[in-house]
Amino acid sequence: xxxxxxxxxxxxxxxxxxxxxxxxxxxxxxxxxxxxDKKSGELIPRKIINHFKAEFNGTTVFETVMEPAVSSxxxxxxKMKVPESGEVVFTWTDDDGSKYTxxxxxxxx
Amino acid sequence: MRLNRRQVLILxxxxxxxxxxxxxxxxxxxDDPTAQQVIxxxxxxxxxxxxxxxxxxxxxxxxxxxxxxxxxxESPMTTDDHVAEVLIVADGNPRPDVAVFKFTELSGEAAASxxxxxxxxxxxxxxxxxxxxxxxxxxxxxxxxxxxxGG
Amino acid sequence: MAKSRNSIASILxxxxxxxxxxxxxxxxxxxxxxxxxxxxSMVTEAAAPExxxxxxxxxxxxxxxxxxxxxxxDDFENPAMPLVDIGTDIWGTEDGAAGKSCQSCHNDASxxxxxxxxxxxxxxxxxxxxxxxxxxxxxxxxxxxxxKAWKWESSEMLSMTALVGFQSRGMPVNVTTDGPMTxxxxxxxxxxxxxxxxxxxxxANCHEDNYGNMIRADHLSQxxxxxxxxxxxxxGGVGSSHRRFKGCMExxxxxxxxxxSDEFIALELYLASRGQGLSVETPAVRN
Numbered sequence: 308x309x310x311x312x313x314x315x316x317x318x319x320x321x322x323x324x325x326x327x328x329x330x331x332x333x334x335x336x337x338x339x340x341x342x343x344d345k346k347s348g349e350l351i352p353r354k355i356i357n358h359f360k361a362e363f364n365g366t367t368v369f370e371t372v373m374e375p376a377v378s379s380x381x382x383x384x385x386k387m388k389v390p391e392s393g394e395v396v397f398t399w400t401d402d403d404g405s406k407y408t409x410x411x412x413x414x415x416x
Numbered sequence: 417m418r419l420n421r422r423q424v425l426i427l428x429x430x431x432x433x434x435x436x437x438x439x440x441x442x443x444x445x446x447d448d449p450t451a452q453q454v455i456x457x458x459x460x461x462x463x464x465x466x467x468x469x470x471x472x473x474x475x476x477x478x479x480x481x482x483x484x485x486x487x488x489x490e491s492p493m494t495t496d497d498h499v500a501e502v503l504i505v506a507d508g509n510p511r512p513d514v515a516v517f518k519f520t521e522l523s524g525e526a527a528a529s530x531x532x533x534x535x536x537x538x539x540x541x542x543x544x545x546x547x548x549x550x551x552x553x554x555x556x557x558x559x560x561x562x563x564x565x566g567g
Numbered sequence: 568m569a570k571s572r573n574s575i576a577s578i579l580x581x582x583x584x585x586x587x588x589x590x591x592x593x594x595x596x597x598x599x600x601x602x603x604x605x606x607x608s609m610v611t612e613a614a615a616p617e618x619x620x621x622x623x624x625x626x627x628x629x630x631x632x633x634x635x636x637x638x639x640x641d642d643f644e645n646p647a648m649p650l651v652d653i654g655t656d657i658w659g660t661e662d663g664a665a666g667k668s669c670q671s672c673h674n675d676a677s678x679x680x681x682x683x684x685x686x687x688x689x690x691x692x693x694x695x696x697x698x699x700x701x702x703x704x705x706x707x708x709x710x711x712x713x714x715k716a717w718k719w720e721s722s723e724m725l726s727m728t729a730l731v732g733f734q735s736r737g738m739p740v741n742v743t744t745d746g747p748m749t750x751x752x753x754x755x756x757x758x759x760x761x762x763x764x765x766x767x768x769x770x771a772n773c774h775e776d777n778y779g780n781m782i783r784a785d786h787l788s789q790x791x792x793x794x795x796x797x798x799x800x801x802x803g804g805v806g807s808s809h810r811r812f813k814g815c816m817e818x819x820x821x822x823x824x825x826x827x828s829d830e831f832i833a834l835e836l837y838l839a840s841r842g843q844g845l846s847v848e849t850p851a852v853r854n
Contacts, residue, residue, distance in 0.1 A: 312649040326524035334649035336803070339533075341510060363522055370518040371528070376509055378482045378531040379803035380646040385517070388493075388524030478632040478854035479800035482646070561784030 311335045311356075315397055317411040321389040329361065330384045333399050333407060339375035356381055358400040364393040391415055451507035455543055458503045458516075464543050464551035469502070471542045471554040472529075480534040480560040487517070488527035489544045489552065499526035501545045508538025534560050596779040597629035597788075602848070605642055607737045613844035621775060626845050627788035627853055630778070635800065639852040647729060647798035647805050647850035650722075654730025657723060663714025669727075672711065677734055684728075684735040685847050688836045690747050697751055697832055700728045701807070719826040725805050728796050732849030740793050740847060742839040755837025758830055764821025770834075773815075785854070790815070791842045792835065794851020805850060808835055 316330040333356060340353025359371040359381070369385045387395070392415045399407045449457075455464070472486040489499045498521060504514040517528045526544070534540070537560045543553045602609040611626035628636060638644050658669045658676055673679040688697040691706075698706070704727055705716040717724040744752040759770045773782065774790030781787070795808040802810075809826040812834055816823035824830040 312652050314643070314649055314652065316643045330643045332643065332646065332649065334653070366522060367518075367520055368522040369520065369528070371530070372516040372518070374511065374513045374515060376506055376511065376514040376533045378533055380649065382529070382531050382644065382646065384486075384529040386523055386525040386527050388522055390522070474632070474634045476632065478635050481803050482638075482800040484634055484638075 311399070311401070311407050313397060313399060313407050313409045315395075315409055315411055317395055317413060319412070320414045320416055323391065323415050324388065326386050326388050327413075328384065329387055329395070330382070331359070331361075331397060332380060332382045334380050335399075335401070337375065337377060337379040337381060341375065354402045356399045356401055358398075359383055360398045360400075361385070361387070362396045362398075363387065363389075364391070368395070389413055389415060448511050449513075451505050451512040451539075451541065454505050454513045455503065455541070458501075458543055458545070459551045462549075462551055464553040466553060466555075468552040469542050469544050469554035471540065471556050473540050473556045473558050475557075476559045476561060477534060478561060480536070482531045483534050483540075483558060483560070484529065484531050485540060486527070486529035487542045487554075488525065491526050491546070493519070493521060493524060493526060495521060496547065498523075498547045499544050500547055502526065502528070503543045503545075504530075504532070505541045505543070506532065506534055506538055507541060509533070509535050514540075534558060536560055597625045600629065600633070600636060602626070602628050602636070602640065602846075604640055604736070604848075609737060609846040609848060610739065610844065611846070616840060616843045619841050621778070621789065624791065624842060624845060625778075625789055626793060626842075626848065627791050628794070628848065628851065630786045630788040631852075631854055632786075635852060635854050638798075639848070645798070645850065645852055647796070647852065650726045650729045650796075650805050651733050651850065653722070654726035654728075654733075657726055658730060663708065663712035665711065665713045667712045669707070672707075676730060680731045680734040682735050682738050684732040684849060685738045685741050686743070688742065688751075688832060688839065690743065696829070697748060697836055699827070699832055699835060700731055701827065702832075704728070704731070720807060720810055725796050725807065728807070729805060729850045732796065732847065735847040736849055737846050739844050740839055740842045742836060742843065744836070744840050748836065751833045751836050752840060754830075755833035755835070755840075758834050759837055764816065764819040766819040766821075768819045770815065789841070790838065791845060792838045793842045793845045794848035794853070796849065797851045797853050800852075800854045808838070 311333050313333045318327050321327050335356050338351055338354040342351050343349065344351055353375060355373060355375050357373050361368045368387050371383055373381060393413060395411050395413065397409050468490045470488045474483065477483040487502055489502060491497065491499045499519050502517045505512050506514050514532050515530060519526045539555050539557050541553060541555045543551055545551055602611050611629050613624050615621050615624050628639060638646065642648050661668045684700060688699045691698040701719055701724055708714045709716050762769045770790060773787055778787050778789045792808045796805045798805050807826065809831045812831055813823040813826065
């Protein structure tokens with residue numbers, strides 16, 4: 308796929324102390340490094356998203372270290388306890404060093 | 417029309433070859449660790465007790481490329497008593513390590529879901545590292561079917 | 568007239584195929600699950616269109632495992648949805664010598680493209696043959712935007728057919744098969760029933776005569792195309808209906824036609840007509 312496109316689903320509002328569910332998906336081939344090119348017979352080099360992190364107002368909420376066994380278009384769902392209004396920042400790190408980020412605001416009220 | 421045995425066998429043979437290309441079934445590096453080695457590295461050799469970990473996997477996966485899994489660990493998730501990390505291992509994959517989830521107090525609950533690749537029928541194992549240094553685990557068998565055909 | 572499914576199952580059993588374990592549970596049929604996506608209820612079974620020799624028509628979704636089914640029931644979990652997002656970006660991006668984007672002429676896709684996919688393939692006077700969504704989109708690109716045509720299975724084309732198709736989700740498949748389309752419908756029908764390949768089988772042998780049965784570990788559906796472009800777990804990505812046709816032909820050791828060939832366009836039209844009344848599910852998820 309041409310570029311990696313992150314999608315996140317976060318409730319817009321929450322009560323203080325509420326535990327919410329966050330869903331994330333990013334388009335990425337997750338090339339395992341174990342596949343051979345059909346034509347050349349050469350191994351296709353590994354290229355995966357190897358790390359995912361969610362931070363809330365600068366503090367880490369949740370991280371995942373990924374290996375090639377995570378499926379293409381990695382989907383990760385996790386929980387977060389919302390202490391106050393703020394912003395969740397999501398960061399995916401590619402083997403080639405590129406980082407993909409997206410943000411979502413949550414309002415406590 | 418019924419499919420005769422020869423037709424079905426040929427379809428099956430083709431499907432196996434295709435499946436091998438899609439999911440990494442062949443081990444390349446000779447130094448790939450075993451599932452036990454991956455777990456031992458995570459626990460530092462300590463024993464993991466069965467229990468407290470709830471691992472959700474399908475009994476039968478329609479395709480090994482995308483197998484949904486979810487894990488949750490019983491814990492108050494306080495500063496003193498929380499789940500630090502959960503390791504996911506697939507013991508029949510050429511490379512058994514799958515992922516490590518890292519939780520914090522802000523997680524509220526130690527629960528996560530993802531989708532993983534399984535090269536064949538095997539066990540999926542989740543090992544939780546607690547803040548007090550103890551380990552808990554759960555293990556589920558997942559049957560991976562190989563589609564007969566259909567491109 | 569509808570055939571009796573039971574008799575087929577018993578023939579299979581008599582031939583020893585079911586008992587040999589090649590088929591798992593024989594004749595499990597479609598399940599009774601309901602496909603509701605984002606609160607919208609989809610039609611996954613309908614009366615067989617005239618001339619189609621099955622009791623009822625069913626979406627392929629009804630034959631999948633509950634895990635695969637659930638991936639399509641929540642847009643967030645649907646792994647094809649990022650492609651719709653990418654399609655939306657491309658929709659508004661200028662390309663080609665005319666300095667235009669799709670949006671320049673068609674404005675908001677959610678209005679202008681509503682219901683379009685449900686009526687494709689569709690006759691084109693200009694081409695003197697049916698347009699598939701792919702050929703129609705490329706016509707806009709080459710003739711109206713003065714941009715390069717996209718390849719059939721390129722990520723750009725799949726993103727765009729996913730975006731356009733998505734605007735018809737929940738609407739009934741409704742293709743026209745009369746007038747100049749008759750010839751193409753009939754050609755597709757011929758192809759559907761013609762045995763080909765080393766295994767000497769036709770599409771109908773599996774998708775009409777044996778749907779509901781297990782072929783090795785795979786639950787055979789009616790081979791409907793109301794969900795394309797579709798995310799396949801096996802592909803780990805989205806593909807066109809022509810890619811699927813090609814795969815099925817290669818599985819029976821036949822030389823497959825090319826994507827975009829007259830044969831596959833005719834087959835696409837005929838298959839669409841066999842699914843009249845089912846909801847468009849684009850982008851669907853299959854195993």
